[in-house]
Amino acid sequence: MRGNRDPWLWAALAALALLAAVAGSGALSWLGRPFAGFLVLENRVVASAGLTSWPAVRDGALFQAQVTALRGIPLDSVESLYAQVEALPIGTPVEYRFERGSEAWSERVSTRRFSAMDFLGLFGTLLFCGVTLAGLGIAIRYLRPGDAAIGGAALAFYLLGLWALTAADLYGPYRLFRVHAFLECLLFAATVHLAAVFPVPRSLARSRLLVASWVLALALGVATQVWLYDPAVYRWTHGLAVALFGASLLALLVSFAAAYLRPPSLAARQRVAVAVLGAVAALLPQIALIGYSAATGGRAPENAMAWSGVLFPIAIAYSLLRHDLLGIDVILRRTVGYTAATATLAALCSGIAAIVDRVLRLTAESHASSFTVLATALSIVVVLPLRDRIQAFIDRIFFRARYDFQRILESTSARLASASELSVVVAEICQAVEQAFAPDSVELRVPSGEASAPLAEPASDARQRALEAGSEIEVPFRVNGVDVARLSLGRRRSGHFYAGEDRRLLAALANQGAVAIQRSLAIERERELNRTLEARVQERTRELQRALDELRQAESQMVHQEKMASLGRLVAGVAHEINNPLNFLQGNLQLLKESHASLAAALGDAETRASRHEPRAAAFFKDLRAEHQLDGVEEDLRSMFAACDEAVSRTTRLVRDLRSFSRLDRGEISEIDLKEQLETALTLLGSRIRGIEIVREYAELPRVECLGGQIGQVLTNLIANATDALEQQTGPRRLTLRTLPAGDDRVALEVEDTGCGIPPEILSRIFEPFFTTKEVGRGTGLGLSVSFGVVERHAGKIEVRSVPGQGTCFRVELPRRQAAAAPPAPGDESSRDGARWSMSRH
Numbered sequence: 001m002r003g004n005r006d007p008w009l010w011a012a013l014a015a016l017a018l019l020a021a022v023a024g025s026g027a028l029s030w031l032g033r034p035f036a037g038f039l040v041l042e043n044r045v046v047a048s049a050g051l052t053s054w055p056a057v058r059d060g061a062l063f064q065a066q067v068t069a070l071r072g073i074p075l076d077s078v079e080s081l082y083a084q085v086e087a088l089p090i091g092t093p094v095e096y097r098f099e100r101g102s103e104a105w106s107e108r109v110s111t112r113r114f115s116a117m118d119f120l121g122l123f124g125t126l127l128f129c130g131v132t133l134a135g136l137g138i139a140i141r142y143l144r145p146g147d148a149a150i151g152g153a154a155l156a157f158y159l160l161g162l163w164a165l166t167a168a169d170l171y172g173p174y175r176l177f178r179v180h181a182f183l184e185c186l187l188f189a190a191t192v193h194l195a196a197v198f199p200v201p202r203s204l205a206r207s208r209l210l211v212a213s214w215v216l217a218l219a220l221g222v223a224t225q226v227w228l229y230d231p232a233v234y235r236w237t238h239g240l241a242v243a244l245f246g247a248s249l250l251a252l253l254v255s256f257a258a259a260y261l262r263p264p265s266l267a268a269r270q271r272v273a274v275a276v277l278g279a280v281a282a283l284l285p286q287i288a289l290i291g292y293s294a295a296t297g298g299r300a301p302e303n304a305m306a307w308s309g310v311l312f313p314i315a316i317a318y319s320l321l322r323h324d325l326l327g328i329d330v331i332l333r334r335t336v337g338y339t340a341a342t343a344t345l346a347a348l349c350s351g352i353a354a355i356v357d358r359v360l361r362l363t364a365e366s367h368a369s370s371f372t373v374l375a376t377a378l379s380i381v382v383v384l385p386l387r388d389r390i391q392a393f394i395d396r397i398f399f400r401a402r403y404d405f406q407r408i409l410e411s412t413s414a415r416l417a418s419a420s421e422l423s424v425v426v427a428e429i430c431q432a433v434e435q436a437f438a439p440d441s442v443e444l445r446v447p448s449g450e451a452s453a454p455l456a457e458p459a460s461d462a463r464q465r466a467l468e469a470g471s472e473i474e475v476p477f478r479v480n481g482v483d484v485a486r487l488s489l490g491r492r493r494s495g496h497f498y499a500g501e502d503r504r505l506l507a508a509l510a511n512q513g514a515v516a517i518q519r520s521l522a523i524e525r526e527r528e529l530n531r532t533l534e535a536r537v538q539e540r541t542r543e544l545q546r547a548l549d550e551l552r553q554a555e556s557q558m559v560h561q562e563k564m565a566s567l568g569r570l571v572a573g574v575a576h577e578i579n580n581p582l583n584f585l586q587g588n589l590q591l592l593k594e595s596h597a598s599l600a601a602a603l604g605d606a607e608t609r610a611s612r613h614e615p616r617a618a619a620f621f622k623d624l625r626a627e628h629q630l631d632g633v634e635e636d637l638r639s640m641f642a643a644c645d646e647a648v649s650r651t652t653r654l655v656r657d658l659r660s661f662s663r664l665d666r667g668e669i670s671e672i673d674l675k676e677q678l679e680t681a682l683t684l685l686g687s688r689i690r691g692i693e694i695v696r697e698y699a700e701l702p703r704v705e706c707l708g709g710q711i712g713q714v715l716t717n718l719i720a721n722a723t724d725a726l727e728q729q730t731g732p733r734r735l736t737l738r739t740l741p742a743g744d745d746r747v748a749l750e751v752e753d754t755g756c757g758i759p760p761e762i763l764s765r766i767f768e769p770f771f772t773t774k775e776v777g778r779g780t781g782l783g784l785s786v787s788f789g790v791v792e793r794h795a796g797k798i799e800v801r802s803v804p805g806q807g808t809c810f811r812v813e814l815p816r817r818q819a820a821a822a823p824p825a826p827g828d829e830s831s832r833d834g835a836r837w838s839m840s841r842h
Contacts, residue, residue, distance in 0.1 A: 009142055012158060016134045016165075020127070022175055023168040027123035030114045030172070036085045036094065037109045038062055039171040043229045044078050046098070047170055051121050056109045062098060064238075066231040069097035082172065085111055101232070123168045130165025132310045133157045140317045150320050152197035156190040157313050159183060181228055182221040185241045189217035191248035195255040198316065199271035220244075274319035275312070408436055409505065413512050422446065422520040429513045433489065436505060441490030446517060447483075475506045477514035484518050575655050582655060586648050593641050600634055669818050671703040672711065674739050674749050681715040682737075688723045695736040701747050705818045710790040717783040718751040718810050725755025725808065742813045746796075752809035758802040766800065794818065 037056040039047040044067045050057035057063070067075060071094065075081050088094065093108045137158030144150040166180035192213045220241060227233035260272040412432040419425045430442045477485035487510065607625075610617035625631065675698045682689060704711075719735070726733045734754045742748040758766065765771050769785040791798045795815050802808040 006142075006145060009138055012134075012138050016131070016138065016158075016162070019162060019165050019176065019179070020131055023130070023165050024127060026173050026175060027119065027127060027168045030123070031116065031119055033114050034086045034088065034090055034111050035114050036081065036096075037112045040067060040078050040081060041170055042078055042174040042177045043231055043234055044068070044075060044081070045231050045234065049122065049167075049170075051118060054112065056107075062107070064235055065098040065100040067096055068099050068104075071095055072097075078172075078174075099231075100235075126164050126168040129310055130161045130163075130168070132161065133164060133313055134161025136310075136313060136317055137161060140321060143321060147320070148201045149197040149199075152193045152201075153313075153316055153320055156194040157317070159186050159190045160313075163187060178225060178228060181224045181234075181238075184238070184245075185221035185224055186217045188241070188244035188248040189213040191245065191252055194316075195248070195252040198252075198255070199259045199268040199275070199319070217244075271316075271319035274315050408432055409508050412509060416512055416516040419516060420520055420523055422517065422524055425513065425516045425520050429487070429509060432509060433487070433506075437489065437502065438493045439489040439491065440493050441488075443488040444485055445488070446485045446521070473503075473506070475510050477510045477517060479514045479518050484514050484521065487513075578651070579655050582648065582651050585644075586652075589641070589644050589648060596634075596637055596641070603630070668707070669705055670708050671705055672708045673703055674701060674747065677708070677712050677715050678719075678737050678739075678749070680712060681719050684716060685719055685723065688720065689735065691733060692723065692726055693732070693734040695734060697736060697738040697740075699738075699740045701739050701741065702816060704747055704814055704816055706794050706814060707790075711794070711814075714787040714790050714812065715749075715751070717787045718812075721783065721810075722751055722753035722755065722808070725753050725757075729755050745816050746813055747816060748811055748813045750809055750811045752807060754807040757804040757806055757808055758800070759804055763800070763802060767798075 037054055039049055041047050046062045046065050046067065048060070048063040067078075067081060069075060070081055070084055085094065088111050090113050091110050093110045095106055095108050097106050098104065134157065137154040137156070140150050140157075141154035163180060163183040166176040166183060169176040170180055193210060196210055220237060224234070224237045224241070227237065256272050256275060259268045260276075412428060415428045416425060419428060426444050426446065429444060433439065433442055473489050475487045475489075476483050477487065487506070603621075607618065607621045610621055682694065719737075722735055726735065732754055736750070736752040738748075738750040738752070740748050740750070762771075767784050767788045771785075788798055791812055791814070795818070797813050799811045799813075800808065801811070
């Protein structure tokens with residue numbers, strides 16, 4: 001339920017208002033009316049209610065008897081009885097005929113007028129208790145929805161309040177008679193429910209016994225409704241309901257006693273203590289009224305006893321709503337102590353008076369003066385020591401006190417005043433706590449510096465948490481509202497719970513301990529400051545040196561970026577200038593090859609024809625070929641053409657790499673599968689990977705947005721370099737390809753070989769343009785530099801790990817999504833700001 005949004009609470013409040021209005025209007029109609037001197041229910045049964053000033057009900061002889069006749073005339077309804085009584089003068093004796101089971105008798109009762117005091121003594125108490133109890137049930141349910149103990153208590157108070165409220169209508173005009181009779185049958189089940197959840201919910205609350213009590217109550221209520229106007233059956237159902245209600249009250253008292261003697265938690269014990277105080281407060285006025293009534297012969301307004309009865313349920317409600325109830329122990333101890341001391345002193349004074357009377361045998365006058373002197377001396381000499389001894393005895397017997405409060409506090413205060421070391425202060429406090437309470441664990445948490453954050457919990461929250469945890473307790477040590485320490489105690493080894501007096505001692509220790517701890521912390525901080533001043537200076541110097549190194553590294557990186565940008569512009573121009581004559585040479589070389597082929601074919605054809613038809617011409621061609629060494633010339637030309645082709649191809653590849661390095665190539669971003677790109681690279685390098693073991697470790701990855709051609713070139717370069725490293729390897733030749741997630745919406749791939757590795761002295765230069773360790777003619781030194789630039793343009797990073805003699809692993813990380821901006825223009829200096837590449841050695 002959620003407070004004022006709970007529709008049941010508003011329905012209960014509306015029902016209470018309606019019943020109060022109906023019952024109140026009916027009760028007010030009795031003021032000034034003549035009546036029979038006793039009250040009659042609608043079924044003509046005399047109600048077990050009345051004031052002792054009414055002679056007819058003083059001894060209770062008429063209660064639960066049925067009125068069958070008035071002045072010898074049989075009665076068929078209670079309305080006829082009231083009508084005949086109201087027609088008679090006040091004080092007229094009237095003869096009534098009564099029946100109770102097989103017993104029948106007649107009795108004369110004089111008519112009376114229903115006065116304001118009668119209204120206050122009878123209806124006033126019912127209306128007050130009814131509205132108070134039902135309203136209390138609604139209020140506590142409103143303040144604490146969803147609590148099992150609150151729910152049980154609220155239901156019991158609400159039903160009891162409605163029962164008292166509807167009782168005001170039992171004697172006319174009978175509009176709520178059925179409601180009252182039904183509620184009377186539910187009282188015992190509501191009380192059993194309260195016993196099941198107070199002071200703490202028990203397993204009974206979920207057992208079949210609780211369900212059975214409600215089923216029995218409802219069944220009894222239905223039976224009462226069916227036979228409500230049969231006097232014999234009503235007396236039986238009414239008696240059973242009252243007996244069950246009395247038994248449930250006894251069960252509630254037993255529950256209280258069990259919870260106090262063997263409490264499941266400190267909260268349960270404190271709740272019972274509050275309920276006991278409420279019961280005492282409710283009973284004391286009633287006991288006083290009973291005593292006054294006995295002394296005056298029954299002239300006391302005994303019905304006024306009900307006015308104080310609401311103090312008991314109010315005490316229960318208070319104990320359920322309040323978290324911190326430890327202070328109740330102090331009140332309860334003082335109440336019991338002073339009551340016992342008063343009784344002991346009264347008995348002692350009576351004994352002294354008897355001794356004076358018997359031994360000294362004084363006259364009345366001398367007796368009075370002697371007793372006064374003795375009583376005065378007794379008050380001076382005996383009262384205070386005797387009261388303290390009685391209080392100590394009660395504390396030991398009933399409250400399990402085993403320590404001297406003042407002695408522990410004084411000795412601990414003296415030792416704390418002379419202690420300056422934090423460890424000594426903590427030891428003294430823990431020793432005092434151990435001596436007083438003997439807990440199974442003691443923890444005093446003292447923060448230092450920024451470690452005080454966990455101690456920011458309010459004391460009320462800590463106290464509530466300690467109560468909910470059972471017997472554990474937590475005490476804050478505070479100075480000027482700031483926590484300097486927090487003391488946590490476990491269960492007492494004696495099995496007893498911490499009481500209010502224990503809390504007072506802990507609070508006193510906390511006040512003095514907080515000052516001592518704060519003083520020792522200040523001394524410790526001063527010592528620590530002196531000890532660490534030089535270390536802090538050195539640490540600051542190291543921080544400044546690290547900052548200077550980082551600044552130098554950033555400057556070096558900026559210079560490198562500027563150099564790379566300038567080199568990119570230079571390479572772009574060189575590539576462009578070389579490409580034009582290269583195209584011219586490639587075209588003319590092809591034309592020369594074709595012309596040479598044509599000349600060789602024509603010369604061969606002429607030689608063939610001459611040898612067939614003109615012998616002299618054939619001899620001429622032969623001499624010509626020998627004289628000019630045409631066969632050697634042709635062979636040289638073919639070799640030269642092959643060399644030129646190779647040179648043009650190498651120059652073409654160089655220009656292509658230069659163009660890639662200078663970022664002249666463009667492409668469209670698309671989604672690719674890294675596994676497919678790796679497999680494509682393996683296919684392209686199929687002839688170079690023969691005899692190499694390929695290990696594939698592919699993780700399931702999403703597709704990646706990139707320039708597919710450029711990423712393919714990166715993978716081809718990395719795999720080609722790996723195969724070159726494996727060529728001279730005599731051991732296992734293994735190439736491992738991996739794909740794996742890299743976090744933050746990034747993916748990674750690795751190319752690892754078991755080749756010769758990279759020496760540490762050149763590891764830092766492998767990404768430099770034109771740097772290569774391969775022999776002349778096998779590498780341009782642009783493959784890794786181009787790969788680095790491609791990865792850089794994709795906002796990724798490339799890393800290398802290498803162990804000489806064991807192998808090398810290149811790792812490439814790429815984001816899954818690329819920014820929408822176009823690739824940077826050639827020579828843009830900002831294009832390398834996001835580049836990252838790193839090296840590590842094992």
